[in-house]
Amino acid sequence: MSKPAFSRAEPDARRQSLIEATARVLARDGATGASVRAIALEAGVSPGLVGHYFAGIDGLVAETYAAVGQQVHVALAAAVAAAGDDPRDRVAAYVTASFAPPIADRALFATWIAFWSLSAKPIIAARHDALYQSYRDDLEALLAACGLPAADRRLVAIAITALVDGLWLELCLSPGNFTPGEARVLAERQLESYFDRSAKSSR
Known part of the structure; x- marks a missing residue:
């Protein structure tokens, strides 16, 4: 008996399969290869299902960005949980987790670059802003536990996020x-400089 051209699945499973297929297509073919047809073929479903479950290709990419971002969030949270109770160790764990698997990963790097290249599209830009705001919120909470003054936390969180992105890019581009050890050392030195300045200003 021949295999049907498209598979049948429950709605949530179909939706998830499209998100997973989009991440694979972006990692393999980049932003220019992320067409409705290519993603549907990768997922083994009819192209019409993309419009049924998402607001077109841009909506699907935006939801994929959110899903991949959540996977990164889970990895960061796990690193913090494993770091113990010391507030500074927890900040360092959050920051340096990006320099080891599963975040320091070539496929994730390719997918993330594709997301960034599509961020001129409003729906994807909105997802990017929400995702990065959630990372900065996490950082601000961790910095607060270290005693960093409220007035400093927002800008420090922005600076740390930019630092991590830059080191992660360099690590993925030129492994x-x-x-990873050098990336950790650089990040930890920068963290210490923020804590030192904060301690001096509070005297």
């Missing part, structure tokens, strides 16, 4: 020339 032979730049090591």
Whole structure:
């Protein structure tokens, strides 16, 4: 008996399969390869299902960004939980988790670059802003536990997020020339400088 052209599944499973297929297509083919047809073929479903479950291709990419961002959030939270109770150790764990698997991953890197390249589209830009705001909120809470003054937390969180993105990009682009250990050292030095300045200003 021949295999049907498209598989049948429950609505939630179909939706999730499209999100997972989108992440794979973005990782493999980049933003320019993320067409409705390519994603439907990857998921083994009819192209018409993309419009049924999402607001077109941009809506699907935005939801995929949210799903992949949540996977990163889970990895960061796990790193913080494993760091113990010391507030500074918890901040360091949150920051340096990006330099090890599953975040320091070539497929995730390719997918994330595709998200960024599509961020001129309003629905994807909105998802990006919400996602990065959630990361900064987490950082601000961790920094508050370290005693960083409220007036400093927002800008420090922005600076740390930019630092992590830059080191993560370099690590993924040039893994032979730049090591995870070096990325951790650089990030931890920068964190210490923020804590030192905060301590001096509070005297």
